[in-house]
Amino acid sequence: MNEEDLSQSGIHYSVADLAALRARAAIAAGCDGVIASGLEAADLRAQLGPGPLIVTPGVRPANDSNRDDQKRTVTARQALESGADYIVVGRPIRAAPDPGAAAAALQAEIAAVFQ
Helix, strand or coil: CCHHHHHHCCCCCCHHHHHHHHHHHHHHCCCCEEECCHHHHHHHHHHHCCCCEEEECCECCCCCCCCCCCCCCECHHHHHHCCCCEECCCHHHHCCCCHHHHHHHHHHHHHHHCC
16 A cells, blocks of 8 residues: 555555554564555564564566556565565466566566675
């Protein structure tokens, strides 16, 4: 959801503020981590510290122009450099003409972050 979606739902927080509020509540309740957009991962990592896990869905390859129904995507590099511990990639691999090649390209993108 983006801020327009939140507003239309009657939620009057920014996406970043709502993510932080919910993440802090989840950790306080005993969760080991949170699922959060890579767009908020850096702020959450700064607020939560190194302990809690951050899992980031909506990851798209750097060369992907197909945004499908995801409004707030990041690349694997952006997610990992922002503090995500794990990323979730579905459709860019599943829907690729050659899923094996798509997965290999994504693995190369991830490996480049850690070199």
